[in-house]
Amino acid sequence: MANISDSNPLNGLIAQYGTEGAKAKAGIEKPAEAVTEAGLADQNVFLKLYIEQLKGQDPTAPQDTNDMVAQMSQFSSLEKLTSISDQLENMASALTSNQALSASTLVGKSVMMDGSKTAVTDAQDEVLLKTVIPEGSRSATLKIYDADNQLVRTAELTGAEYKWNRQDDEGNILPSGEYRFAASSMNEKGEVSAMTTQLPTRIQGVTINGENGTVLNVENHGKINLTNELEILG
Numbered sequence: 001m002a003n004i005s006d007s008n009p010l011n012g013l014i015a016q017y018g019t020e021g022a023k024a025k026a027g028i029e030k031p032a033e034a035v036t037e038a039g040l041a042d043q044n045v046f047l048k049l050y051i052e053q054l055k056g057q058d059p060t061a062p063q064d065t066n067d068m069v070a071q072m073s074q075f076s077s078l079e080k081l082t083s084i085s086d087q088l089e090n091m092a093s094a095l096t097s098n099q100a101l102s103a104s105t106l107v108g109k110s111v112m113m114d115g116s117k118t119a120v121t122d123a124q125d126e127v128l129l130k131t132v133i134p135e136g137s138r139s140a141t142l143k144i145y146d147a148d149n150q151l152v153r154t155a156e157l158t159g160a161e162y163k164w165n166r167q168d169d170e171g172n173i174l175p176s177g178e179y180r181f182a183a184s185s186m187n188e189k190g191e192v193s194a195m196t197t198q199l200p201t202r203i204q205g206v207t208i209n210g211e212n213g214t215v216l217n218v219e220n221h222g223k224i225n226l227t228n229e230l231e232i233l234g
Contacts, residue, residue, distance in 0.1 A: 106216065110200035112231040113221055118199040120166065122176045127164045128233070129181055130198040133157060137185040140195065145180040157183060200233055 112130060120127055133140045140157035144164065152168040166174050183195040205217035206226075214226040224230075 110233045113201040140185040
C-alpha cells in the first residue's frame with residue numbers, strides 16, 4: 001500500500017503506478033496520444049487521483065491533516081485559475097469582436113498621409129492639406145496640378161493647414177480625379193525649397209489581428225499599422 005503522507009501529495013499513487021498507471025487506477029481513460037505529467041493540471045484528473053489516493057491509504061497510518069489541507073488548497077487554487085483562464089479567453093474574444101466591428105467602420109474613410117497626390121471625388125466639398133512652413137520663411141506657395149499635369153490653382157500658404165475648395169484660379173469647380181500638390185517656401189535670400197505635404201488618402205480595407213495586429217490597407221501606401229498617431233477623417 002502506498003504511503004501518502006509524502007511532502008508531494010500525489011507522489012504515493014504516481015510512484016506506485018506511474019502517471020498513466022495512476023490514471024488507469026483512478027478510472028481515467030487514457031487518451032489516444034501520450035499524455036505528460038502536465039495532464040495533472042486538469043482539475044478532473046487531479047480530483048479523481050485524490051479520491052483514489054484516499055481510498056488506498058493505510059488505515060493504521062491515515063493521511064496527515066496538513067497534507068489533506070494542502071491538497072484541497074491546491075485543488076481550490078487550480079479551480080480558480082481555470083475559471084480565470086476561461087474568463088480571460090471570453091474577454092479576449094469579446095475585445096477581438098469589438099475591434100473588428102470598430103475597424104470595419106474605417107473602410108471608405110480617409111487618413112492623413114505624407115504624399116503629393118490624392119483622389120478627389122464629387123462628394124468632397126474641399127480637400128485638406130497639411131504642411132510645415134520652416135522658420136525664416138518669407139513666403140510659402142502651393143501649386144495644384146490635374147491628372148494631365150496642368151497647373152490649375154496657385155495659392156499662398158499662411159499656416160500649417162490649407163483647405164482647397166476644388167476651384168481653379170478662375171473660380172471654376174474642377175471635376176473629380178487625381179490631383180498633385182506641390183508646396184514650397186522661400187527664405188530671405190530668395191532660396192526656394194520644397195515642403196512635405198500631408199493629404200487625405202482613402203482606406204480601402206482592414207486586416208484584423210494579423211501578424212502585425214490591426215492593419216489598414218491605404219490607397220497608394222499599402223498596409224500600415226493602426227496606431228493612435230493616425231489622423232482619420234470622418
